[in-house]
Amino acid sequence: MNRTEIRQLFASPQDFEGKTVTVCGWVRTIRDSKALGFIELNDGGCFNNLQIVFEDEKINNFKEVTKYNVGSAICVTGTLLLTPQAKQPFEIHAQEIVLEGASTPDYPLQKKRHTLEYLRTIAHLRPRTNTLSAVFRVRSVAAYAIHRFFNERGFVYAHTPLITASDCEGAGEMFRVTTLDPVNPPLNEDGTVDFSQDFFGKPANLTVSGQLEGECMAMAFGKIYTFGPTFRAENSNTPRHAAEFWMIEPEIAFADLNDDMELARDMIKYVLKYVMEQCPAEMKFFNQFFDKGLIERLSALIDSEFGHVTYTEAIRILEEHKDEFEYPVYWGVDLQTEHERYLTEKVFKCPVFVTDYPKEIKAFYMRLNDDNKTVAAMDLLVPGVGEIIGGSQREERLDVLLGRMEELSLSPEDYNWYLDLRRYGGTKHAGFGLGFERLIMYITGISNIRDVLPFPRTTGSAEY
Amino acid sequence: MNRTEIRQLFASPQDFEGKTVTVCGWVRTIRDSKALGFIELNDGGCFNNLQIVFEDEKINNFKEVTKYNVGSAICVTGTLLLTPQAKQPFEIHAQEIVLEGASTPDYPLQKKRHTLEYLRTIAHLRPRTNTLSAVFRVRSVAAYAIHRFFNERGFVYAHTPLITASDCEGAGEMFRVTTLDPVNPPLNEDGTVDFSQDFFGKPANLTVSGQLEGECMAMAFGKIYTFGPTFRAENSNTPRHAAEFWMIEPEIAFADLNDDMELARDMIKYVLKYVMEQCPAEMKFFNQFFDKGLIERLSALIDSEFGHVTYTEAIRILEEHKDEFEYPVYWGVDLQTEHERYLTEKVFKCPVFVTDYPKEIKAFYMRLNDDNKTVAAMDLLVPGVGEIIGGSQREERLDVLLGRMEELSLSPEDYNWYLDLRRYGGTKHAGFGLGFERLIMYITGISNIRDVLPFPRTTGSAEY
Numbered sequence: 001m002n003r004t005e006i007r008q009l010f011a012s013p014q015d016f017e018g019k020t021v022t023v024c025g026w027v028r029t030i031r032d033s034k035a036l037g038f039i040e041l042n043d044g045g046c047f048n049n050l051q052i053v054f055e056d057e058k059i060n061n062f063k064e065v066t067k068y069n070v071g072s073a074i075c076v077t078g079t080l081l082l083t084p085q086a087k088q089p090f091e092i093h094a095q096e097i098v099l100e101g102a103s104t105p106d107y108p109l110q111k112k113r114h115t116l117e118y119l120r121t122i123a124h125l126r127p128r129t130n131t132l133s134a135v136f137r138v139r140s141v142a143a144y145a146i147h148r149f150f151n152e153r154g155f156v157y158a159h160t161p162l163i164t165a166s167d168c169e170g171a172g173e174m175f176r177v178t179t180l181d182p183v184n185p186p187l188n189e190d191g192t193v194d195f196s197q198d199f200f201g202k203p204a205n206l207t208v209s210g211q212l213e214g215e216c217m218a219m220a221f222g223k224i225y226t227f228g229p230t231f232r233a234e235n236s237n238t239p240r241h242a243a244e245f246w247m248i249e250p251e252i253a254f255a256d257l258n259d260d261m262e263l264a265r266d267m268i269k270y271v272l273k274y275v276m277e278q279c280p281a282e283m284k285f286f287n288q289f290f291d292k293g294l295i296e297r298l299s300a301l302i303d304s305e306f307g308h309v310t311y312t313e314a315i316r317i318l319e320e321h322k323d324e325f326e327y328p329v330y331w332g333v334d335l336q337t338e339h340e341r342y343l344t345e346k347v348f349k350c351p352v353f354v355t356d357y358p359k360e361i362k363a364f365y366m367r368l369n370d371d372n373k374t375v376a377a378m379d380l381l382v383p384g385v386g387e388i389i390g391g392s393q394r395e396e397r398l399d400v401l402l403g404r405m406e407e408l409s410l411s412p413e414d415y416n417w418y419l420d421l422r423r424y425g426g427t428k429h430a431g432f433g434l435g436f437e438r439l440i441m442y443i444t445g446i447s448n449i450r451d452v453l454p455f456p457r458t459t460g461s462a463e464y
Numbered sequence: 465m466n467r468t469e470i471r472q473l474f475a476s477p478q479d480f481e482g483k484t485v486t487v488c489g490w491v492r493t494i495r496d497s498k499a500l501g502f503i504e505l506n507d508g509g510c511f512n513n514l515q516i517v518f519e520d521e522k523i524n525n526f527k528e529v530t531k532y533n534v535g536s537a538i539c540v541t542g543t544l545l546l547t548p549q550a551k552q553p554f555e556i557h558a559q560e561i562v563l564e565g566a567s568t569p570d571y572p573l574q575k576k577r578h579t580l581e582y583l584r585t586i587a588h589l590r591p592r593t594n595t596l597s598a599v600f601r602v603r604s605v606a607a608y609a610i611h612r613f614f615n616e617r618g619f620v621y622a623h624t625p626l627i628t629a630s631d632c633e634g635a636g637e638m639f640r641v642t643t644l645d646p647v648n649p650p651l652n653e654d655g656t657v658d659f660s661q662d663f664f665g666k667p668a669n670l671t672v673s674g675q676l677e678g679e680c681m682a683m684a685f686g687k688i689y690t691f692g693p694t695f696r697a698e699n700s701n702t703p704r705h706a707a708e709f710w711m712i713e714p715e716i717a718f719a720d721l722n723d724d725m726e727l728a729r730d731m732i733k734y735v736l737k738y739v740m741e742q743c744p745a746e747m748k749f750f751n752q753f754f755d756k757g758l759i760e761r762l763s764a765l766i767d768s769e770f771g772h773v774t775y776t777e778a779i780r781i782l783e784e785h786k787d788e789f790e791y792p793v794y795w796g797v798d799l800q801t802e803h804e805r806y807l808t809e810k811v812f813k814c815p816v817f818v819t820d821y822p823k824e825i826k827a828f829y830m831r832l833n834d835d836n837k838t839v840a841a842m843d844l845l846v847p848g849v850g851e852i853i854g855g856s857q858r859e860e861r862l863d864v865l866l867g868r869m870e871e872l873s874l875s876p877e878d879y880n881w882y883l884d885l886r887r888y889g890g891t892k893h894a895g896f897g898l899g900f901e902r903l904i905m906y907i908t909g910i911s912n913i914r915d916v917l918p919f920p921r922t923t924g925s926a927e928y
Contacts, residue, residue: 003718007618044620044684044687044717045687071889073718100891101891102889124885128684136620136684137620144621147611156600159607161920164928165927175641182644182649182657201925206641213928220592220597229623253488253508418588427537454680460664461664461665462625462628464677
């Protein structure tokens, strides 16, 4: 079968004018009057539906076609006619319509507005809706933009491991990965589990970050990025948390916090620009139905200078407006989303980097500043969201790093390989993490993380 | 610091002739005579080392530099001179060499041949060697080639879940993902584990394939691919098995087994061509040190027609040579690597698709052929390796699929969402799986999977 994809028709309809083509796709709507029928056909290759016109006199299975249900898969052979006066720029006049796969009247996606909550209960079908198809195509295009960006700049894409016996952040909420008998695990004499009999011979977990392994790769390749799944066993049932999500973590050698901020800025601008260029129909849809200011806000960001303020200065500014916040503001506190949004939306009116946070609220590997109180960390705050990227220059000085680890009671033996990076040709280096779903939420205006992951995993839910 | 990357110099040395540049990287070798020293510098951005020449009279820290250890990180400012007579096409005459990070005389990667086995024990440092840096760069370039290939053809990149409560293949060897107390898990009255108290409210595992979820996406987008980590808890300590590996799984709607084979062929050719174009130095290195016939074999594949034989015919051919095999050959048996290699290397002398396998040795979702004995499956066999891709047309007929599931005692309730794809606008569709590590082994000639994964996870090993 010589099939034409609908996106090819939309790309240059004039090339197909008067020609006979065969298109395949799924019926989004179907209606007929006595002698004329109309089908909105979508083949998933683009956001737009194709209008099919079928006439009683032109096709011999007219009666049959009028009975097709929404959701049916069909193949249509017909002639393309330009329709400059009509709503749609062109349509196909069918000579033949073949049913590839029937649907039923109880197809769950009838033509009406469904809530996002309802659509989550049919995650296997919801990519067929306007909203979710737009979200997941933007997701795909944004992922490609990220690979393109780093590739153009000579970064090596590093696959860091997901199963790990080390916990990067030193923090807790990890999933255990095991093949032991859940009811009767082998025990040691002291009653603890004998993990030597587990698959990896020791307790293993799902990673919360590929950063430490990414640093190993950066000390060999100079510039690397990871882009892969990451996990949190946090029991938080919020619109912004998922147990499984994708993260991008670049790491650059011979680079400091300024280089890191430049990279983050360039990457965000690149991805937004690329998605807006590649997905105009999807972006228009989001702008119309989910966030009226979306395109304006994203366009502004692409052209915008990015602000920069230290944490200490940011706290001073926020303290002047402390009555406007629910959460307290004082030096040493972790910024809440309300504070972040105030800074980027009200104070700076543009994306802004906040840098040099108190060491107490940041991870052990961040580079200690000369004040001995703050570390060379950076968060990028954007209007409408707050923090979207978090990064830092890493501590490359072995003695300082060991000192920090001692303060936090981290055992050097557990991090021997990480410390080796400082023993053998260590360099200034920096990196950041971007939660991919948060980026997609920002780009689409969709406010629940469950609607930007095809099959979301959250507390109590791992369906499909 | 206005740093130039070494790959920029190699790309067009004449542009830099006589100019002063600053390069940063790691010392691969260093040697000095009375008044002259030589450093081979690598910055990870390309395979090649840059030769640095430093003269007693030209730099004031000459004595110091001569004491730098292999593995040190340095920044060099100097002038580029073309050296058409010498082994290297150009070199840098240093005016200044700054030590960025020292190394020590016990740096584990001294200039000598290390075995791959030894290098596995220092996985955090081994990307700094010629071999592993070449492997991981080829890995990165091949990953990009895959994204490019599918993107150019309008495929949507689908992120299917890793944590799952369903087992695609119906087979067993999965890792359990849990947050339950390993010593005292909550129990039901009958003594079984009360998984309702586990994080997802039921038993959850790490996925062995994203195919079933990929099919959901293909029924919406028409053409999708996955590219992500996959897991097997197989206790097999072989050079070809890892517990965590990456897989590419495209799925195409309105497509049959022939379309599937075409896609597999085009993809393999595209990726090989792209890697050979982008990584000539790496490929030359592999050809020289790991597999003398590598470049010839890969080049031949790119230009080659691909053969096609049915399983039944393949068995007939193999039976004629049964004395040459260790494992028995008869209709119904699963082909061993020796059989596969014999077919592609001796019989067809080119890559070959074997199709239409007995249903008993293939998965439940593969489309039953009219003979009622075989299914529309395909394996792609390539010289030197054997099977590299496995795929099939999927069973789109609800009644036939239910029949197969009943034969295999699979419960329709567990697959209700998968069956829905056949109830609502199901189409002919097909797909395949490509193990990414196996592809990298094929491209590089590296024979152990532990050497193509940056941090391999295998039985008893999840270090780093």
